[in-house]
Amino acid sequence: MQQSAKNITLLAIESSCDETSASVCRNGEILSNIIATQKIHEQYGGVVPELAGRAHLQNIVPVVTTALKEANCSREELDAIAFTQAPGLIGSLLVGAQFAKSLALALEKPLIGVHHMQAHVMANLIAENKPAFPFLCLTVSGGHTQIVLAHSPLQLEVIGETIDDAAGEAFDKTAKLLGLKYPGGPLIDKYAKLGNPNAFKFAEPQIPELNFSFSGLKTSVLYFLQKQVRENPNFIEENLNDLCASVQRTIIRILMKKLKKAVVQTGVKQVCIAGGVSANSGLRMALTEYGLQNNIKTFIPDFQYCVDNAAMIAMTAYHKYQNNEFTSLDASPSARAEW
Structure with missing residues (x-):
């Protein structure tokens, strides 16, 4: 009771x-x-x-x-x-x-x-403008990447999750490969705003159902950078903004693809994001645009949350x-x- x-x-x-x-x-x-x-x-x-x-x-x-x-x-x-x-x-x-x-x-x-x-x-329940149950939440951090179906405040069901690395880890490890300081995720977001997100293509894993994988993406970035730096030692410095924009675009595409699939499968049309990566401006924009284009109510926590x-x-x-x-x-x- x-x-x-x-x-x-x-x-x-x-x-x-x-x-x-x-x-x-x-x-x-x-x-x-x-x-x-x-x-x-x-x-x-x-x-x-x-x-x-x-x-x-x-x-x-x-x-x-x-x-x-x-x-x-x-x-x-x-x-x-x-x-x-x-x-x-x-x-x-x-x-x-x-x-x-x-x-x-x-x-x-x-x-x-x-x-x-x-x-x-x-x-997502802290703000005055909060979702009603049930809602979907894409929870993305340095250690976790999950899609959660929230039936009530205390009844949460994980319907999709990473089978290896988390999205936040992919941001930070990529940032390290690019020579950026820790924490690298916010720096990738910063430089991505100045770059071309279509400049470079990286691997997008084909994982069944609603699960995620980011280990292949990290390997794809690593091998690409190694090859380019062998040919041009200044490649990263000369293309930093485009590299950040391209990596960020790829991670967001992976996240949003599964989130959209979850909306279709569950029929739930209230969608939230949470976790450290939910502070990423590209992800926040992608979720907002998706909501506006598909009549989906979207909710994004304040940065401090x-x-x-x-x-x-x-x-x-x-x-x-x-x-x-x-x-x-x-x-x-x-x-x-x-x-």
Whole structure:
């Protein structure tokens, strides 16, 4: 039985990778969403798990304190503490989980563990203009690429997913091949705006049903660049904008092709995107144009809710609280977990 939504105030913590975030939610409204991004990983070209865990230890107290202050909320007003339980880097998850457990125990409040990927989908429920159920969500990040059919806030069905690499990884690995700094995805987006998306052709995998594959694309880009650089050592520098535009176009074509297929198969005409790659301007434009041309309602989260953030954890926890879905203090975080 669902509880009344009246006067439910939650603190949520997100620490699955390299962002330390805290958010306060009251009655389904986000009052604060504080995110501390770890810059230290840029010099290594990717996230270093041990350094990420240490940074979370340094950031979590000031981030939570700031989130409560911005929301004008005291710890005593909280009705529950939520945290990202899975998936993610185990060291990073442990910092958020142990902090949430300690606070819940000290305040004698219930604990709510949240699945990170479910929360990305629920980020679309934060804005006033939100989809009605059922809706489809293309969830794209550095570690995941999925098509989710959302029947209700707590009933989500994965109907398609990558069989190897994620779209976000394809962006970042390609950026590394092009000599771009980490994180490379946003830089590809930046340079793609200046290039010709039809300048170069790359492999588009033919995967059955609604599943994805990006390993072949990465290999295609690698071999192409190796060949061109052998003939012209300055090839990448001279064609950077066109290369970024062509790679981005290919990734978006792969994503949109499967999403369109999902709309046809399910008949659902409300479509969302979520995850870090949903901040990509090309993908946002492609989804918007598809909606306008096909009478499909499309929904795109604000940029702050695309990246890893605690507001999406809070929104999911709010629905779990109403449904009395609480987590034991003995529960452990998991690097990988099924829905």
